[in-house]
Amino acid sequence: MKCKDCKACCKGYFKSEPNKFVCIGVREPFIINNINRECTEYKELLDIKMDKVANSGNDEFYTPLYAVKPIAKYIPRSSKIWCPFDTDDSLFVKYFRELGYEVIATHIQNGVDFFKTDVPDCDYIISNPPYSVKGKVFERLFEIGKPFAMLVGVVGLFESQERFNMFKNHDFEIMYLNKRVAYFKDYGEQKPSLNPPFSSVYLCSHMLPKQIVFEEIEKSA
Numbered sequence: 715m716k717c718k719d720c721k722a723c724c725k726g727y728f729k730s731e732p733n734k735f736v737c738i739g740v741r742e743p744f745i746i747n748n749i750n751r752e753c754t755e756y757k758e759l760l761d762i763k764m765d766k767v768a769n770s771g772n773d774e775f776y777t778p779l780y781a782v783k784p785i786a787k788y789i790p791r792s793s794k795i796w797c798p799f800d801t802d803d804s805l806f807v808k809y810f811r812e813l814g815y816e817v818i819a820t821h822i823q824n825g826v827d828f829f830k831t832d833v834p835d836c837d838y839i840i841s842n843p844p845y846s847v848k849g850k851v852f853e854r855l856f857e858i859g860k861p862f863a864m865l866v867g868v869v870g871l872f873e874s875q876e877r878f879n880m881f882k883n884h885d886f887e888i889m890y891l892n893k894r895v896a897y898f899k900d901y902g903e904q905k906p907s908l909n910p911p912f913s914s915v916y917l918c919s920h921m922l923p924k925q926i927v928f929e930e931i932e933k934s935a
């Protein structure tokens with residue numbers, strides 16, 4: 715059984731005593747005050763989950779097509795796009811090519827390290843970057859100075875002092891999506907694997923017409 719409106723662990727609880735319920739979806743189980751209300755430990759759980767993703771060193775979560783689609787309308791059709799964290803299997807790469815863009819796909823697996831490579835001739839830099847080094851990714855993107863859009867989890871984005879200073883000192887825009895993005899681990903299967911209890915946003919620079927833009931996504935699309 716899941717607590718009502720569980721946005722946290724999404725796993726459920728067990729009954730420890732009459733009227734006492736323990737959440738089983740986290741490393742350190744805790745007593746739930748009221749299973750009929752939104753999880754009261756939401757913030758703490760989010761932090762645990764974000765840490766887990768960020769510190770796992772496992773950045774292999776891939777983006778579903780419905781989350782790639784909304785950024786395309788902000789990229790002029792004749793543009794050349796660099797996807798720096800993407801192989802030819804990436805749905806960013808496939809979808810942009812389908813729409814007729816010229817796409818340069820590079821990935822560490824093919825020997826191209828985003829932090830070390832020369833910037834290819836391109837107009838836009840678009841991807842979902844490795845979470846474990848997202849601060850450094852944005853530093854380099856601002857340094858490069860080309861328009862970019864990176865799909866990232868919104869929780870904690872501005873919370874480190876380093877990132878706070880970086881974003882304070884640069885122009886950027888955000889695209890907020892109406893639904894959460896469920897990432898997958900296998901391009902063949904595309905079965906949702908990471909269902910984060912937080913929203914993902916496109917953090918962009920010189921791409922959107924306003925500092926915040928709201929876009930609706932259709933998860934079955």
Ligand SMILES: C[S@@+](CC[C@H](N)C(=O)[O-])C[C@H]1O[C@@H](n2cnc3c(N)ncnc32)[C@H](O)[C@@H]1O
Binds near residue numbers: 776799805829845
């Ligand atoms: C969160 S995944 C997203 C992959 C793809 N962009 C997508 O959305 O389906 C980030 C990818 O960046 C790769 N990566 C990590 N460090 C990298 C680096 N320094 N340069 C290029 N790619 C890197 C990881 O191996 C991982 O596949």
